[in-house]
Each structure stands twice: as structure tokens, then as C-alpha cells.
Amino acid sequence: MDHDLRAGELSVMAPPATDAGLVFIGRIGTPWTERTACPRQGGLDGPLCTIDVFEPWIAALEGIAQYPTLEILYWMNQARRDLVRQNPANDQRTRGTFALRSPLRPNPIASSIVAVERLEGGRLFVRGLDCLDGTPLLDIKPDRQCFTPPKVGDAICQS
Amino acid sequence: MDHDLRAGELSVMAPPATDAGLVFIGRIGTPWTERTACPRQGGLDGPLCTIDVFEPWIAALEGIAQYPTLEILYWMNQARRDLVRQNPANDQRTRGTFALRSPLRPNPIASSIVAVERLEGGRLFVRGLDCLDGTPLLDIKPDRQCFTPPKVGDAICQS
Numbered sequence: 001m002d003h004d005l006r007a008g009e010l011s012v013m014a015p016p017a018t019d020a021g022l023v024f025i026g027r028i029g030t031p032w033t034e035r036t037a038c039p040r041q042g043g044l045d046g047p048l049c050t051i052d053v054f055e056p057w058i059a060a061l062e063g064i065a066q067y068p069t070l071e072i073l074y075w076m077n078q079a080r081r082d083l084v085r086q087n088p089a090n091d092q093r094t095r096g097t098f099a100l101r102s103p104l105r106p107n108p109i110a111s112s113i114v115a116v117e118r119l120e121g122g123r124l125f126v127r128g129l130d131c132l133d134g135t136p137l138l139d140i141k142p143d144r145q146c147f148t149p150p151k152v153g154d155a156i157c158q159s
Numbered sequence: 160m161d162h163d164l165r166a167g168e169l170s171v172m173a174p175p176a177t178d179a180g181l182v183f184i185g186r187i188g189t190p191w192t193e194r195t196a197c198p199r200q201g202g203l204d205g206p207l208c209t210i211d212v213f214e215p216w217i218a219a220l221e222g223i224a225q226y227p228t229l230e231i232l233y234w235m236n237q238a239r240r241d242l243v244r245q246n247p248a249n250d251q252r253t254r255g256t257f258a259l260r261s262p263l264r265p266n267p268i269a270s271s272i273v274a275v276e277r278l279e280g281g282r283l284f285v286r287g288l289d290c291l292d293g294t295p296l297l298d299i300k301p302d303r304q305c306f307t308p309p310k311v312g313d314a315i316c317q318s
Contacts (some may be wrong), residue, residue: 012215019183019295020234021176025265040308053257056171057265060243062255070257073268075179084219089309096221098212098229098299101306106184106216107297109232111270136178138266140257147260149199150248 003080003104008094010085014106017081026053026122026137028074033133035078041101042130044069044115051124051137058122065119067146073139074131076108113143162239162263167253169244173265176240185212185281185296187233192292194237200260201289203228203274210283210296217281224278226305232298233290235267272302 005011029050032038039046051072053061064070083104085094097105114128124140141147164170188209191197198205210231212220223229242263244253256264273287283299300306 010218012218014215015182017180017182020181020236022179022181022266023174023176023240024178041303056173057243057256059169059171060256060265061258062244063258064255066258071270073266073270077179081182084216085221091309093309094221095309096223097216097219099220099222099226099301101300101303101308105298105300106219107181107232109268109298111230111232111300111303113303139264139268141260141264141270142258144200144260144270144272149260150252150254 006087006090008085008087009083011082012084014082022075022138024075024136024138025057026051028129028131028135028137030129030131030133035132038132039130042112042128044128046127046129048117049126049129051126051140053122053137061119061122064140065116067116067142069113069115069143069146070126071141071143072112072114072129072137074110075136075138076103076110076131077136078132079103079105079108081106081108109138165246165249167244167246168242170241171243173241181234181297183234183295183297184216185210187288187290187294187296189288189290189292194291197291198289201271201287203287205286205288207276208285208288210285212281212296220278220281223299224275226301227275228302228305229273229275229285230300230302231271231273231288231296233269234295234297235262235269235290236295237291238262238264238267240265240267268297
């Protein structure tokens with residue numbers, strides 16, 4: 001909750017976030033321990049990061065190493081949730097929250113694409129993240145660009 | 160919770176989903192009123208669907224119509240959350256939950272890419288969804304492939 005309003009930004013009285021509940025299924029390890037040090041957008045050639053999956057979810061990793069890229073959902077637990085207009089460049093232009101990929105949003109869920117280096121037990125080594133060290137993990141999915149639903153046969157992209 | 164275990168599927172004692180809370184920010188309208196009728200994966204040439212954004216979030220839509228494609232996060236509220244291995248094709252092969260994009264996962268958050276047709280007030284008309292009518296909306300973001308963070312100037316892809 002460490003974001004002070006900038007020129008043109010608008011906050012609202014957000015309703016309570018009690019419609020559904022999340023479970024943190026792991027922990028993301030990155031080189032960045034302060035928000036200001038995080039890159040604005042991760043790249044698949046970025047530094048090696050770790051994703052530690054907690055029990056009882058480690059068995060759910062079976063088969064993911066076949067995908068060159070994965071989609072990672074995580075929880076940006078330091079972001080305020082009540083902004084509808086933001087001014088990320090701190091200039092004269094504000095934008096609606098949904099026109100940005102900023103962490104500040106009603107449900108601060110990030111979605112990133114990562115390149116998989118390797119899987120060791122419950123630990124994935126990946127490149128492409130841009131979040132703080134210690135960020136809670138919500139989900140791991142095959143990258144949609146590599147995935148075809150099993151009914152019609154698994155298709156795995158080669159990249 | 161209407162999924163009975165199939166051959167080779169494995170459920171676990173899932174911890175309580177109380178680490179963080181979500182707010183439903185809108186409602187998705189689709190032609191599909193039963194799970195078995197939903198397509199396995201939406202296409203950008205699929206049927207027209209609606210996304211109704213609730214107050215106080217409508218102001219956050221400002222500027223999104225400039226993006227030809229958006230990423231939509233929504234909550235698959237009918238999915239059981241305790242499976243670590245699944246057998247989606249009901250065949251001899253099981254897969255870890257994280258190697259699938261199935262709705263059945265510890266945090267049943269879906270991420271879809273949609274093509275924007277138009278915005279009318281708080282209602283977006285889009286193509287590309289594959290979920291049930293009435294599905295709760297969690298977030299709208301610019302498609303990462305169309306978006307560059309504002310610090311370095313907005314870049315909007317032409318597609």
C-alpha cells in the first residue's frame with residue numbers, strides 16, 4: 001500500500017475482496033528485493049529465477065518440463081487495489097487501470113510467460129519474471145501458444 | 160465440484176484458500192449455459208461474448224479500446240481445486256495439473272486472449288472466450304504482445 005496518488009490518479013471505495021479465496025501454492029525467488037529495482041517487464045533472456053512449489057502440489061508438476069514456455073500467475077501482495085485511473089509515467093497522461101499491466105488493480109494477479117531451464121524436484125528454474133523476491137505463486141499453466149487440449153492430442157511447440 | 164475422479168486421477172487434502180481474497184469486478188456473458196457445451200479452447204473468430212464491468216470499476220476501462228486484443232482473467236467457480244493429476248481425455252494417460260490448462264486447479268483462475276469488437280459504456284463485446292455464461296470477471300489487461308510499459312512510450316500493435 002505504498003503508492004501515493006499522482007496527478008490525475010483516481011481511487012475509489014473498493015468493495016471488500018471476499019467473493020473468492022486464494023491459496024498460495026509456492027514462492028518465487030528473484031534477484032529483486034525492492035520494488036524500484038524490478039524491471040518494468042521481464043524478458044525470456046532475463047536472469048535465472050526460481051519457483052518453489054509447496055506440498056501438496058508438487059505432484060501437479062508432472063509433465064510440465066515438456067513445455068519450453070509456461071504461463072505463471074502470481075499475487076502482487078504489495079499493490080493497492082483501489083485505483084481506476086493511473087499515471088505510471090508521472091506525466092500529463094492518465095490511463096484506466098485496465099489499459100495498463102501495472103500491479104495496482106482490483107485483483108493484483110500478474111500473468112507472465114517464462115522460459116523453462118529445468119525442474120529439480122519441486123523447484124523450477126525459469127527466465128522471464130520481473131517480480132519481487134518472495135512473491136506468492138498462484139498457478140502454473142502451459143503457455144497457450146504451446147498447448148492444445150488433450151481431446152485432440154497434445155501438441156507441443158518447438159521453440 | 161461436479162467432477163468425479165477418473166482412472167489415474169489423484170486428489171489431495173488442499174489447504175484452506177484463505178491466503179488472499181478476490182473481488183468479482185464483472186460478469187461474462189457467453190452462449191454456453193452448461194459446461195459440456197463450452198468449447199475446449201476459445202478462438203478469436205468465435206461467437207460474440209460480452210463482458211459487463213461493475214461499478215466502481217467502469218472508469219478503469221478508459222483507453223482499453225485502443226488495444227486490438229486483451230487478456231481476460233476470470234474465476235472458474237464450478238471447478239474442484241484438489242486435483243494434482245488429471246485425465247482430461249479419459250484415456251490411459253494422466254498429466255499433472257500444471258501441465259494442463261484445465262479449469263480444475265488449486266486456484267481456478269483462467270486467462271484468455273480476446274479480440275475486442277467494441278466498448279459500450281461498461282460493456283465490452285469480444286471474441287475468444289470459452290467459459291460458461293455468468294462467469295465472474297477478475298481482471299482485464301492489455302495483451303502483453305500489444306503492450307510496452309509507459310515509461311518508454313506506449314506501443315500499440317496493429318493487428
